[in-house]
Amino acid sequence: MDFRQQLIMRSCALALGIAGLGAALAQQAAPAIPATWSQGRTAEQESLNLVPNPPGLTAMALADIQTSRLKVPAGFKIELWAYGMPNARSMAQSPAGTIFVGTRFPGNVYAVVDKGDRREVKVIAKGMHRPNGVAFKNGSLYVAELSRIIRYDNIEANLDNPPAPVVVFDALPKDEPHGWKFMRLSPDGNYLYFQIGTPANITVQPVTHAAIMRLNLTTNILETVAQGVRNSVGMDFHPVTKELWFTNNGRDWVNDELPHDTLNHVSAKRMNFGYPFCHQGDLLDPTFGKGRSCDEFDKPDMKLGPHVAALGMRFYTGKQFPAEYKNNIFIAEHGSWNRSKKTGYQVVRVVLDAKGKPAKLEPFVTGWLNGEDYSGRPADVHVMPDGSMLVSDDEAGAIFRVSYDKK
């Protein structure tokens, strides 16, 4: 149902309401105008009583963070690296080493300074609106809020007294659903890439939404990079080809096994990855897929699992892990809510073959999920200059560090 049809139905409902109270009142609820988020759910699924997980709003106390439960492959080690950062999510690093951390709730941005034996956490911004995206360029920290991008110049010299931000771009949509941004600086430093997610679970979105965008930092012109992307909360550039790879969160409510979240890459202009008509490259939408074909759309490179909530991803560009990890992709799976048995809640490793195609998917860090209970939710990964890898956890409000000790 498009907006105009909704308006007509709404007018009908009103007219009925005025016509006569008794009979019309009983009919008023008949023209269903479902809330956007509930579109696509079947009657049977209503009884599943699935509700999104309460987001992590506060940081766990040190003694409550269950680092010892986390498991990594033999030879690797995982340790708590920094904590006390409510809802710590997206990470970006400055050349001097400071890690900047964005959040969705309640609205802080953090700077983590490594002091060797300990990390100092500073809150550099507070009260922002979903400041999830962070990127660093030429001494400036860029932060993507829900509907605007701002910049803190010369930030590292002023971590204890940050300057007022400069507004870079403030004309982004204000929709709350899937409105928070993941943001990444292009390898040439000329563009900020980020997504504009679809404003509902499943809907025919405005042409502005369900897209990956880039902002030219010289001209301030916004361009569409790819369309039909429901909500990408993780992107990185291939270290060799420089192409953009990204994770995409599949729709809710098809069933427990469908659709998968996906790993994709952009190899041409005007690509369309299918939303809302086709999911995971080969699944026509039960509602919006009618009369369409998945052949109309570009295909994902890999299916990652149903409802795993694949968020932050990075190529492994470090030298510390064994040689076979070079240019692997690591993905933080935030974990499912829209599934009767929980899945995800881990960091996975994707190995590319000689042709650069994803060939293998395996768990890398696990242990956050114990039965149907979780002790943390990984949100982003980041490769450090020394080759170790950071993993943010927005449930614990903490960052873990994975390292490899070659013996």
Place this chain on the structure above:
Amino acid sequence: MTLHRSLEATLGVAFFSLSLIASPASAAPDAAAGKAKSQVCSACHGEAGIAVVPGVPHLAAQPPLSVFYQLVQFREQRRLGGGMEALVATLSDQDMRDIGAHYASLPPPSAGQALAEKIAVGAQISRQSFCQSCHGENLQGQKHVPRIAGQSADYLTVQLKNLRSGARADMDGTMGSAARALSDADIDALVAFASAKP
């Protein structure tokens, strides 16, 4: 929005530091401690968590996480209203968990009054809008989602209208998108249904 912007401007330049002193494990939420900490709250929300000031929400029998989440949002100035942001500014996470546990332990408010006809329409709109999916089959709330059964009608009306207009930003857009589909008459009926629910 203007208020949000000016708050952002004020806060953007301020600096906040977090203590890095190793903290002990957080204690389990303590309803008895919460009762002691909620003395100020009871001036408006009532000794028994039943509001004594019109338009103020009842807190009795709210899920503990629901009260906790709203208190955090007030403290972090992501939700404004009723002077709450100033009242809770100095509360710690533990204080807020204790207060949540206290109100959760109290008996629920008694159901309000409304016209049976209006309640019936509200029940239909509630089904159609899937309110029960998150607020629970009896609108009793769950996890961080508030109890709306027996809630103050004035309060519910203002909140739904603020969520619809965007004056109150919800956590993930769910309530905003749910409320945007509602007319004033829908809200009226929905509020009658929820507030009269035992």
